[in-house]
Amino acid sequence: MNRAPQTVSVWVTGSDGHHVERDFAGWKPLEVARANAIFVDASSVKQDILGFGGAMTDATCYLLSRMHGEQRSALMHELFATDAMALNVCRTTIGASDYSVTSYSYDESPEPDPELKKFSIDHDRTYILPMLREARQVNPELFLFSSPWSPPGWMKSTNTLFGGTIREANFGPYAEYFRRFLTDYKSAGVEIDAVTVQNEVDSEQQGKMPQCIWGQQDEIAFAKQFLAPTLRAAGLQTKIWVLDHNYDLWGRVLDELSDAQLANAIDGVAWHGYLGHPSAMSLVHDQHPDKNAYWTEGGPDVTQPDYQTDWAKWGELFNGILNNWARSITAWNLVLDEHGKPNIGPFPCGGTVTLEGSGKVVRSGQYWALSHFSRHVRRGAKVIATNSMEPVPTGGALLDENTSVALTHSAFRNPDGSMVVVLANRGGQRQTQLVFAGSSLDFVVPADSLMTLHWI
Numbered sequence: 001m002n003r004a005p006q007t008v009s010v011w012v013t014g015s016d017g018h019h020v021e022r023d024f025a026g027w028k029p030l031e032v033a034r035a036n037a038i039f040v041d042a043s044s045v046k047q048d049i050l051g052f053g054g055a056m057t058d059a060t061c062y063l064l065s066r067m068h069g070e071q072r073s074a075l076m077h078e079l080f081a082t083d084a085m086a087l088n089v090c091r092t093t094i095g096a097s098d099y100s101v102t103s104y105s106y107d108e109s110p111e112p113d114p115e116l117k118k119f120s121i122d123h124d125r126t127y128i129l130p131m132l133r134e135a136r137q138v139n140p141e142l143f144l145f146s147s148p149w150s151p152p153g154w155m156k157s158t159n160t161l162f163g164g165t166i167r168e169a170n171f172g173p174y175a176e177y178f179r180r181f182l183t184d185y186k187s188a189g190v191e192i193d194a195v196t197v198q199n200e201v202d203s204e205q206q207g208k209m210p211q212c213i214w215g216q217q218d219e220i221a222f223a224k225q226f227l228a229p230t231l232r233a234a235g236l237q238t239k240i241w242v243l244d245h246n247y248d249l250w251g252r253v254l255d256e257l258s259d260a261q262l263a264n265a266i267d268g269v270a271w272h273g274y275l276g277h278p279s280a281m282s283l284v285h286d287q288h289p290d291k292n293a294y295w296t297e298g299g300p301d302v303t304q305p306d307y308q309t310d311w312a313k314w315g316e317l318f319n320g321i322l323n324n325w326a327r328s329i330t331a332w333n334l335v336l337d338e339h340g341k342p343n344i345g346p347f348p349c350g351g352t353v354t355l356e357g358s359g360k361v362v363r364s365g366q367y368w369a370l371s372h373f374s375r376h377v378r379r380g381a382k383v384i385a386t387n388s389m390e391p392v393p394t395g396g397a398l399l400d401e402n403t404s405v406a407l408t409h410s411a412f413r414n415p416d417g418s419m420v421v422v423l424a425n426r427g428g429q430r431q432t433q434l435v436f437a438g439s440s441l442d443f444v445v446p447a448d449s450l451m452t453l454h455w456i
Contacts, residue, residue, distance in 0.1 A: 005419070005439055005455045011376075013311050013368045014449035019375070024453075027439040036390045037433040037440075040411050040421060044385035047292075049412065050143060050327040051088035052374035054079075054334030054352045055297070056132060058093060058100035059342040063335050063355050065127035072134075075353070075361060079334070080139040086374050088141050089328045091296060092132065092192070094148035094181055096161065097199065098209040098345025099333050103161055105152040106181060112154045114173045121184045132190045141379065143328075145194035147244055147270075147296070149210040151177070156212065163207030168218065175226035179234050194239035196270045196296070197223055201245050202252075209345035216252050219243075220262045228265035239267035244296055247276025250283050257288045268292030271326065273317065278324040285325040293325045299332030300366045302340045302350025307364055314369035315424030315450040319408040322373075322383055329373070331366055338362070369424075372452045376420045381412040386421065407432060407445060423451040 010024040033039075054060075064072055078084045095105040107119045121129075136142045150161040151174050158164030166174060182192055201214040214222075223240060231238055242262075243253055257263045268291045271281060281293045298317075300307055318329055336342075336351030343349075352370065354362040386409045407430060412420040421434065425445045434441040434453065445451055 005436060008441065008453050008455040010454075011372065011452045012446065012449055013372065014446040018363070018368050019371045024443065025441070027441055030435055030438050030440040033435055033440070034433040034442075036388065036407075037435050038407075038409050038421075039387045040419070040434065040436040041385045041387065042413050042419065042436075045413075046383040046385070047325050047327050049377055049379060049381040049383065050294070051379050052329050052370055052377075053087040053089040053091075054331040055091040055093075056128070056135065057097055057333050058128060060099070060333050060335045060351070061128040061131040062101050062342060063337060064131045067355070067359075071359065076134055076138050079353075080135050080142065082139060084375075085371055086139070087370075088139055088374075088379060089143045089145070089330050090135065090334070091330050092128070092144055092146045094146050094178070094195070095150065096210045096344070097149045098205070098347065099336070099343055099349070100210075101342045101344075103210060103344055105150070105161060107152040107154075107177065109152065109154050113152075114170070116173060116176060116180060119177065119180050121181065121188070125188065129185070129188050129190055136190070143193045144190070145196065145239075145241070145294075145296070146181070146192050147196040147199045149199045150212045158207070161210040163204040163211060165213050165215070166218070171222050171226045175222070175230035178227060179230050179236070182231070182236055182238055183234065192238060194241055194267065196241045196244040197227065199244050200272065201243060202249060203245070205345065216256060220256055220259050224259070224262040224265045240265060241268050241270040241294060241296075242266055244270040244272070246272045246274050247278060247280035250276070250280035253284050254287060257284070257291060263288065263291065266291070268294060270294050270296040272297045273321070274298070278320045278326075281321075281324040281326060292327050295321045295326045295329045297330065297332050299352065300350040300364045301348060302336065302338065302354060303348055307350055308362065310365035311368040311450050312424050312426045312448050314366045315372060315422065316408045316426055318369055318373060319410040319422060319424055322410045329370070331370065369450060372422050372450045376452050376454050377412045378414045378416070380415040381420070384411045384413055386411045418454060418456050421453045423453075425449050425451070
């Protein structure tokens with residue numbers, strides 16, 4: 001039920017500060033709605049929120065492990081503590097990704113090893129598992145999901161981690177490989193809550209990095225006939241997500257979910273935003289409302305001049321994702337160095353946070369955008385409708401650099417009943433009005449800014 005609000009707290013990121021709390025005029029009874037008013041209707045409820053976070057890749061964990069104890073403790077608190085960024089949904093890799101110090105799998109063998117006699121997670125015991133344990137110690141509610149970039153080379157047509165496809169005869173051993181990963185991680189003190197079948201199923205990255213193509217029928221067969229039965233037989237409740245790739249593959253997702261056995265085996269779909277439009281998630285949701293959507297990858301480019309200042313672009317992107325049924329947003333590498341490394345792949349990226357060789361910590365525009373959501377929107381919050389007479393884009397593809405002149409918005413009701421609205425403004429300064437439960441707020445949104453309003 002909507003009820004008249006009493007007070008409102010406001011935080012702004014713009015040219016004069018990052019996530020700074022500002023004084024704000026109070027609510028007043030609504031007299032006349034402006035032409036550009038934003039209406040918040042808490043009776044129109046959509047998905048519940050799992051949370052926000054970033055990828056704890058091999059590269060990220062390696063850099064964190066090399067920080068001095070007090071400095072790392074301070075950064076881990078800043079990123080994960082519930083009184084700070086409160087990041088609570090992070091991705092790990094099953095073996096090497098392009099953002100690893102070295103190329104590796106958990107079963108390195110020059111010949112086939114279908115019984116997994118050489119399986120070992122020892123590589124991860126040095127710095128990955130310790131960093132994951134430390135992060136979960138700071139935030140015990142940390143949800144971890146894991147993605148493979150490639151099966152072991154001996155399982156594949158190329159006999160290498162780089163490019164190619166998995167041989168169908170190895171579906172059984174590969175499902176057991178997942179099970180061993182999950183049970184060995186759990187024994188090491190890190191339980192994994194979900195897995196994806198494959199990072200970016202439709203790309204092999206020209207054989208230049210650990211990666212593997214999964215055809216649609218292969219993903220269906222593996223997930224429903226091998227992976228799900230193997231995990232369930234072992235008593236594991238680990239969620240399974242398919243695709244883990246771009247919006248423009250929504251047709252593939254609909255085809256996969258039309259297989260009732262596959263749909264019954266999985267919890268939902270993992271999406272990336274490099275190609276296509278987030279409305280693809282709504283297309284899938286409309287036909288399969290029982291399947292969850294999760295946004296699992298997207299990161300900044302540290303070589304770009306706006307690396308530290310593109311918060312409004314990321315805020316607009318996140319609004320579009322959340323208004324199209326995604327339950328979570330997980331950025332790509334949480335921490336990289338100033339050169340976008342460690343990296344054994346061909347593509348430059350940046351961390352949500354940059355850890356420079358000098359030890360200086362630099363926060364990206366993406367970091368500040370995440371903070372406007374993660375610091376205020378709690379797990380279990382419901383996404384609710386916001387409506388405006390003014391045309392509002394629902395967020396473009398991750399690499400769309402076109403400047404938006406619209407004011408985008410998303411709204412949430414937290415489990416404690418408090419309300420949150422996040423506004424992203426990539427244009428000039430603008431006067432606007434927020435309308436809720438017969439009350440209104442009239443205020444100015446600064447140019448190129450993010451604004452979070454939080455009220456009871």
